[in-house]
Amino acid sequence: MKKHIYIYSPSSAVRDKAGFKRGIKRLESQGHEVEVDTDALARHQRFAGDDDTRLAAIHRAAASGADIALISRGGYGLSRILPGINYKAVSKAIAGGTRFVGLSDFTAFQMAVMAKTGAVTWAGPALGEDFGAEEPDDIMEACFDDLITGQGEGTGWQLPKSAIDSIATSQGKSMAGAGFSIKDAVLWGGNLAMLSSLVGTPYLPAVKGGILFIEDVAEHPYRVERMLTQLLHAGVLAQQKAIVFGQFTNYSLVPHDKGFKLASVISWLQGKVKARVLTGLPFGHVPTKVLLPVGLKTTLVVEGRDAFLLWGHLDGEHGHHDHPSHDDGHHHHAH
Amino acid sequence: MKKHIYIYSPSSAVRDKAGFKRGIKRLESQGHEVEVDTDALARHQRFAGDDDTRLAAIHRAAASGADIALISRGGYGLSRILPGINYKAVSKAIAGGTRFVGLSDFTAFQMAVMAKTGAVTWAGPALGEDFGAEEPDDIMEACFDDLITGQGEGTGWQLPKSAIDSIATSQGKSMAGAGFSIKDAVLWGGNLAMLSSLVGTPYLPAVKGGILFIEDVAEHPYRVERMLTQLLHAGVLAQQKAIVFGQFTNYSLVPHDKGFKLASVISWLQGKVKARVLTGLPFGHVPTKVLLPVGLKTTLVVEGRDAFLLWGHLDGEHGHHDHPSHDDGHHHHAH
Numbered sequence: 001m002k003k004h005i006y007i008y009s010p011s012s013a014v015r016d017k018a019g020f021k022r023g024i025k026r027l028e029s030q031g032h033e034v035e036v037d038t039d040a041l042a043r044h045q046r047f048a049g050d051d052d053t054r055l056a057a058i059h060r061a062a063a064s065g066a067d068i069a070l071i072s073r074g075g076y077g078l079s080r081i082l083p084g085i086n087y088k089a090v091s092k093a094i095a096g097g098t099r100f101v102g103l104s105d106f107t108a109f110q111m112a113v114m115a116k117t118g119a120v121t122w123a124g125p126a127l128g129e130d131f132g133a134e135e136p137d138d139i140m141e142a143c144f145d146d147l148i149t150g151q152g153e154g155t156g157w158q159l160p161k162s163a164i165d166s167i168a169t170s171q172g173k174s175m176a177g178a179g180f181s182i183k184d185a186v187l188w189g190g191n192l193a194m195l196s197s198l199v200g201t202p203y204l205p206a207v208k209g210g211i212l213f214i215e216d217v218a219e220h221p222y223r224v225e226r227m228l229t230q231l232l233h234a235g236v237l238a239q240q241k242a243i244v245f246g247q248f249t250n251y252s253l254v255p256h257d258k259g260f261k262l263a264s265v266i267s268w269l270q271g272k273v274k275a276r277v278l279t280g281l282p283f284g285h286v287p288t289k290v291l292l293p294v295g296l297k298t299t300l301v302v303e304g305r306d307a308f309l310l311w312g313h314l315d316g317e318h319g320h321h322d323h324p325s326h327d328d329g330h331h332h333h334a335h
Numbered sequence: 336m337k338k339h340i341y342i343y344s345p346s347s348a349v350r351d352k353a354g355f356k357r358g359i360k361r362l363e364s365q366g367h368e369v370e371v372d373t374d375a376l377a378r379h380q381r382f383a384g385d386d387d388t389r390l391a392a393i394h395r396a397a398a399s400g401a402d403i404a405l406i407s408r409g410g411y412g413l414s415r416i417l418p419g420i421n422y423k424a425v426s427k428a429i430a431g432g433t434r435f436v437g438l439s440d441f442t443a444f445q446m447a448v449m450a451k452t453g454a455v456t457w458a459g460p461a462l463g464e465d466f467g468a469e470e471p472d473d474i475m476e477a478c479f480d481d482l483i484t485g486q487g488e489g490t491g492w493q494l495p496k497s498a499i500d501s502i503a504t505s506q507g508k509s510m511a512g513a514g515f516s517i518k519d520a521v522l523w524g525g526n527l528a529m530l531s532s533l534v535g536t537p538y539l540p541a542v543k544g545g546i547l548f549i550e551d552v553a554e555h556p557y558r559v560e561r562m563l564t565q566l567l568h569a570g571v572l573a574q575q576k577a578i579v580f581g582q583f584t585n586y587s588l589v590p591h592d593k594g595f596k597l598a599s600v601i602s603w604l605q606g607k608v609k610a611r612v613l614t615g616l617p618f619g620h621v622p623t624k625v626l627l628p629v630g631l632k633t634t635l636v637v638e639g640r641d642a643f644l645l646w647g648h649l650d651g652e653h654g655h656h657d658h659p660s661h662d663d664g665h666h667h668h669a670h
Contacts, residue, residue, distance in 0.1 A: 198565070199536075200534035200569035201534075230414075233535075234535035258378065
């Protein structure tokens with residue numbers, strides 16, 4: 001199904017131009033019309049153009065009428081331009097059918113759009129690192145196709161065994177036959193550093209009874225804990241029904257950690273919140289990433305080691321969608 | 336003047352035990368009675384004991400009746416135990432004459448004490464890295480002596496030339512004869528990562544018309560900017576009369592910064608706030624550090640390239656102190 005995909009750069013300057021070009025070719029080879037923003041390769045210092053340039057790029061993406069507005073890459077740069085975004089224009093574009101897709105620094109945009117308008121965006125791939133990879137990941141592409149074709153009804157993954165054990169232990173449940181579901185809870189989240197950097201600002205949505213997913217890269221577990229502590233002490237975590245850890249990658253433990261590691265942080269967190277704490281979500285700074293609707297009501301189902309996030313067949317992401325069912329839904333199960 | 340100094344470890348485990356011992360000897364050689372908390376050298380993972388151990392150490396420091404409660408070191412560990420601190424006990428200790436001194440991770444404690452009780456603590460040295468250095472810094476020691484003897488009435492430093500230029504430029508003033516003063520403004524701040532990690536929580540004081548000082552270590556300028564953006568978007572910076580940059584050290588610029596550096600961040604900030612933005616304060620993760628009263632009303636005076644923070648002769652830090660005068664005050668001028 002041929003779609004119109006708009007590529008733009010709201011954050012850091014594109015450095016891997018070969019990857020950028022490969023990504024465009026990959027999408028074109030799948031039959032899509034790829035429109036590249038005039039400043040997609042702009043550079044000002046470490047940014048993809050100065051603040052006004054990047055704001056204009058966002059607004060051109062919103063005005064493009066594209067089916068998908070896909071970031072070239074993440075990096076850093078959205079935080080400081082959040083006050084300059086025309087949220088009404090973005091929300092109007094989303095209502096008109098444009099799906100904004102991205103991750104990492106893009107979490108700031110997604111949170112701000114959700115806080116200001118309630119509109120749904122998508123946590124998913126970036127052009128360069130994902131579609132521009134020498135061999136793009138199958139599951140990443142399949143999830144993207146689902147979005148494009150409107151087939152996606154959810155996603156699933158296998159919980160790591162150690163996490164199941166700790167869930168069972170901390171929540172006083174026997175492992176055998178452990179299962180639960182959380183219905184119609186707003187899915188939200190993204191990059192943890194971006195989420196914590198928005199606490200106390202007008203750009204973090206106030207989500208009650210939600211399912212919060214998080215990921216990060218190159219952050220030592222003590223920093224992950226400090227960021228979670230901010231969300232905890234700000235009262236954000238107490239409002240969630242589930243906290244889902246995606247992939248935390250590319251950090252190094254040091255000898256004086258003496259056993260302190262990410263699992264220590266997860267275990268500590270489980271003692272601090274009533275929310276279900278799950279791990280292993282295939283999302284983050286890794287090739288195999290699912291595509292998640294940010295701001296949409298979803299249902300979380302856990303059966304033994306199988307976890308599902310379900311949002312049913314979408315006929316627009318504005319709240320009215322089929323009731324999710326994981327028995328016959330079309331979703332990609334990543335292991 | 337012999338004083339009672341209590342050493343305790345509220346954050347990371349002490350690793351440099353030689354420095355720890357040297358620090359104690361240094362203070363003892365100056366005639367002080369040094370009392371070492373029973374768990375000052377405890378270890379649990381990367382922490383100086385588990386959460387209960389560190390909380391108990393803080394409460395023993397508060398109950399010690401010491402003149403100075405000095406941290407062994409910073410690191411990480413205070414964030415997650417903030418809800419367990421008995422702030423009444425700490426405030427009572429401060430009213431009784433105990434001065435809590437420290438920096439870095441300790442900023443979390445200082446902010447929480449200020450938010451919960453309004454009591455004054457001191458941003459200054461740690462035992463190991465400062466008094467335990469092979470050659471402790473003269474100015475650090477002189478400022479500490481001032482606190483001990485009650486002689487301190489302020490501190491001064493020379494503004495970097497480039498900062499003067501940028502102040503002059505951004506604030507439309509001629510450099511020659513530039514000068515101003517900000518009277519009776521609450522001085523507060525410390526480590527920027529800790530400050531930003533407290534935004535939106537009950538542990539960040541709401542300071543209006545204040546003088547905010549900041550420092551950090553091993554944080555790239557883009558991260559410094561992101562942290563400042565959080566304080567900006569949360570409305571904290573708009574409430575301040577001055578923002579004073581201390582030392583930002585031990586980070587590495589990368590080729591793709593392409594000219595983006597700490598000065599870019601400072602320049603950007605100057606365009607976003609009405610507050611005076613000053614730089615060069617000798618405080619941070621550096622040997623030469625002044626001692627600053629956190630939560631106390633101070634007067635900031637700038638005359639040409641000379642900057643002064645003045646709090647007058649202290650007869651207790653509870654608001655009633657002599658009116659500051661930089662003409663005859665006893666303060667250490669660091670270049």
